[in-house]
Amino acid sequence: MTNEVDDDSVDSPISDDDNIEFTGAATQLEWMDQPRHEQIFRDIEEQINSGHAKTPDRSGRKVLDSVFDHSTLMAIYKLMQDGVIEQLNHPIARGKEAHVYHATGPQGAMAVKIFHTTNAVFKNLLKYIEGDPRFTGLKRKHRDLVTIWVRKEMRNLIRMHREGVRVPEPISAYQNVLVMNFIGEEGRAAPQIRHVELENAETVVIDLSNMLRLIWQKSELAHADFSEYNILWHLDEPWVIDVGQAVSGRHPRAEEYLVRDIEKLHSWANRQGVTIPLEDIALHVVDEEGMGWDV
Ligand SMILES: Nc1ncnc2c1ncn2[C@@H]1O[C@H](COP(=O)(O)OP(=O)(O)O)[C@@H](O)[C@H]1O
Ligand SMILES: [Mg+2]
Numbered sequence: 001m002t003n004e005v006d007d008d009s010v011d012s013p014i015s016d017d018d019n020i021e022f023t024g025a026a027t028q029l030e031w032m033d034q035p036r037h038e039q040i041f042r043d044i045e046e047q048i049n050s051g052h053a054k055t056p057d058r059s060g061r062k063v064l065d066s067v068f069d070h071s072t073l074m075a076i077y078k079l080m081q082d083g084v085i086e087q088l089n090h091p092i093a094r095g096k097e098a099h100v101y102h103a104t105g106p107q108g109a110m111a112v113k114i115f116h117t118t119n120a121v122f123k124n125l126l127k128y129i130e131g132d133p134r135f136t137g138l139k140r141k142h143r144d145l146v147t148i149w150v151r152k153e154m155r156n157l158i159r160m161h162r163e164g165v166r167v168p169e170p171i172s173a174y175q176n177v178l179v180m181n182f183i184g185e186e187g188r189a190a191p192q193i194r195h196v197e198l199e200n201a202e203t204v205v206i207d208l209s210n211m212l213r214l215i216w217q218k219s220e221l222a223h224a225d226f227s228e229y230n231i232l233w234h235l236d237e238p239w240v241i242d243v244g245q246a247v248s249g250r251h252p253r254a255e256e257y258l259v260r261d262i263e264k265l266h267s268w269a270n271r272q273g274v275t276i277p278l279e280d281i282a283l284h285v286v287d288e289e290g291m292g293w294d295v
Contacts, residue, residue, distance in 0.1 A: 068114070069117055069118065071117060071143060071175065071176075072114060072117060072175075072176060072177070075174055075175040075176060075177045076088065076112075076114075076177060078174060079172065079174055079177060079179065082172075083105075083106065084105055084171065084172045084174075084179055085103050085104075085105055085110070085112065085179065086103075086104045086105055086106065087103060087104040088101050088103045088112060089101065089102040089103055089104065089187065090102050090187065092111065092184075092189045093189070096116075097115060097116060098113050098114060098115045098116065099113075099114045099116075100112065100113050100114070100189075101114065102182060102184075102187050102189070103179070103182075105171065105179070107171075107181075108182075109181075109182035109184075109187070110171060110179055110180065110181060110182050111168060111179075111180050111181070111182045111183070111189070112177060112178070112179050113150075113153075113177070113178040113179075113180070114176060114177050114178075115146050115149065115150055115176040115177075115178075116146075116176075117142065117143045117146050117176050118139075118142065143175070143176070146175075146176045147175050147176060149244055150173050150174075150175070150176055150177065150178050150244075151173050152244055153173070153178055153243055153244035154170050154172075154173035154178055156219075156221060156243040156244065156246040157169075157170035157180060157243055158170050159219040159220070159221060160214075160215055160219045160221070160240070160243060160246075162219070163214050163215075163218035163219045164214060164218075165211050165214045165215055165218075165219065165240060166211065166237060166238065166239045166240060167239065167240050167241065167243065168180035168181040168182070168183050168239070168241060169181040183232050183234045183239050183241070184232075184234065185234075189232070190232040190233055190234035190239065191232065191233055192228060192229055192230075192231065192232060192233075193228045193231040193232065193233045193238055194228035194229065196233040198233075198272060201269070201272035201273060201274050202274045202276075204238055204272075205265070205268075205269040205272070205274045205276055205281075206293045207237065207238055208226075208231070208238055208265055209265065209281050209284050209285060209291075209293060210284075210293060211238070211240055212226065212258075212261060212262065212265065212281075212285045213284055213285045213290060215240075215246075216249065216258060216285055216286065217285075217286075217288070220248060220249040220250075221243075221246045221247065221248060221249060221254075222246060222247055222249065222251070222254045222255070222257040222258040222261065223240065223243060223245075223246045223257075223261050224245045224246055224247055224257035224260070224261065225242060225245050225246075225261075226240070226261035226264055226265060227264050227268075228268055229242075230242040258285070258286070259282075262278070262281055262282050262285055263278065265281060266278045266281055269281075
């Protein structure tokens with residue numbers, strides 16, 4: 001146990017100073033035309049477009065508009081001003097909840113996970129409530145939730161990284177943007193393990209059991225989405241990603257999630273032709289002595 005503040009608290013204060021807000025009667029896009037924002041966008045576009053070099057015919061602004069909302073652009077801009085991101089390069093993955101970009105920073109290649117601040121349902125709702133004074137603040141509340149989620153993923157990464165779990169090294173979290181080490185080579189993300197043909201699957205199963213053990217016993221977390229989608233294969237070793245949903249071992253459903261993770265690993269092992277009893281993996285993960293698989 002560590003005696004620091006509870007990393008998983010969702011009530012940790014969110015500083016208003018962090019947010020660059022544009023309020024007033026302007027419609028969603030009018031604010032972009034204000035002269036004081038012109039330079040900001042030219043800067044960001046210049047850097048982002050260098051990663052979209054293959055589509056010079058499309059207006060940079062259009063591409064940006066479709067991917068990022070204005071608070072996201074401001075968050076990226078802040079990270080650039082702070083020197084965390086030097087250049088945002090090409091997209092690596094586009095998902096329902098987040099886009100992941102390859103980026104360059106002072107230490108080299110990074111992955112920048114940009115969470116959508118509005119989901120489809122919420123976006124639809126916004127149409128009806130925007131401009132209605134009774135609902136001011138709702139959009140803001142939604143963004144705050146995303147910010148909390150990003151900080152949670154950052155804290156979970158820190159806790160796992162600290163204990164030697166193979167996860168991307170966390171670099172920064174700001175609003176809906178998470179910055180971490182890039183897992184991959186020459187700008188190409190390492191493949192998810194489900195796409196890899198493994199030479200020695202048994203070793204990998206043991207390695208993954210060891211990581212679940214570290215996550216549970218040392219980081220005191222349950223990953224809660226430990227699937228072949230969230231494990232990358234890099235330099236002949238598995239790397240665990242996507243830890244935003246991981247919960248503290250004290251969470252009321254932590255054990256349920258842990259069991260699910262163990263079952264997933266077990267069934268994946270089976271599909272790889274590795275016949276290892278479920279109980280062995282479970283014992284290794286939860287028991288202090290374990291199966292003696294640690295190297
Ligand atoms: N640190 C990273 N290095 C390289 N690629 C990454 C990194 N983090 C995420 N990715 C890529 O982005 C994809 C989605 O990331 P993930 O964290 O699983 O988000 P989602 O919540 O969308 O599942 C991954 O499958 C991987 O291809
Ligand atoms: Mg994922």
